[in-house]
Amino acid sequence: MTPLLIIGAGGFARETAQLVEDVNAHIPTWELLGHLDDDPGLHGTSVDGVPVLGGAKEIDRYPHAQVVVCTGNPRDYASRWRIVHRLGLPATRYATLIHPTASVSRSSTVGPGSVIMAQTVLTASVRVGPHVSVMPHVTLTHDDEVSGFATLAGGVRLAGSVRVETGAYLGAGALVGENLTIGAFALVGMGSVVTRDVPAEQVWLGAPARYVRPATVNTGVDR
Structure with missing residues (x-):
């Protein structure tokens, strides 16, 4: 082993x-x-x-x-970014962990260092980047793209062709409509319903989700 x-x-x-x-x-x-x-x-x-x-x-x-x-957690969801950049290891050192009950289609890909928890579904041509956390019962549908260091908490649902950019955090049960973008290091709150693009480094909450404040993000390194 x-x-x-x-x-x-x-x-x-x-x-x-x-x-x-x-x-x-x-x-x-x-x-x-x-x-x-x-x-x-x-x-x-x-x-x-x-x-x-x-x-x-x-x-x-x-x-x-x-x-x-x-x-990583909602109070400091850039910690994986900081640690990975501090360690400076090659991509080949990182494991990709997928729970046996996750359904990952043959047309989907998962990057190194990512963790796909139980009962998660990647339907068709889903792309998950490196060091992504996908918690239980998440559904990623056709042509979704989740960039590196993002976190999808339990029960998140993405409609088709959603783009989640680097380091974004989606709270438990958040729903994101088709063809929308969640910007880099943005935070979408628990149970929010996203019907518009969320700009980078902003906090959005509610149903429908609305801008609340700037995100407090400590990446520790240049981006």
């Missing part, structure tokens, strides 16, 4: 560890070595039975391991 490290030890990382167990129960694939997290209080502990081996800098001790970065 291929050795695997999960960067992060919070909720998303713990869910990813369970995804790995489900993959291995279906087809033995991954040897999960543990988590790497920069919170020193977690070092030497375990979460859900998986050890926290140290901080992200410890990755140099595991040159043959595949890696997936599993961090």
Whole structure:
């Protein structure tokens, strides 16, 4: 089996560890070595039975391991961007993790470092970029494009030909109409119904979704 490290030890990382167990129960694939997290209080502990081996800098001790970065929440949804750019690893080091119950069509693609959780559907010619988080029960329909570092929380639904740009965050249950664009590092709130394009680095909420305020985004590096 291929050795695997999960960067992060919070909720998303713990869910990813369970995804790995489900993959291995279906087809033995991954040897999960543990988590790497920069919170020193977690070092030497375990979460859900998986050890926290140290901080992200410890990755140099595991040159043959595949890696997936599993961090981010609505308060700081650019953390994966910062960590991946700080690590500077080649794309070949990153694992692509797809839950056995996800339905990914043969015409769809998923980039390195991305995680596709349970009961997700990619229907036809869907393109998911690198380091994308797709949580359970998400539906991506024909010709959707989700760019790198985006987060689609549980139950998000995209109509056809939607474009989600780099680093955007769509909250749980958000609905996006056909042919619309969610701009880079924008945030769409939980349960929102998007009927117009959302510009980059803005927060939109409601049904229909409307502009609320500028997004507070800390990428830590030039974009």
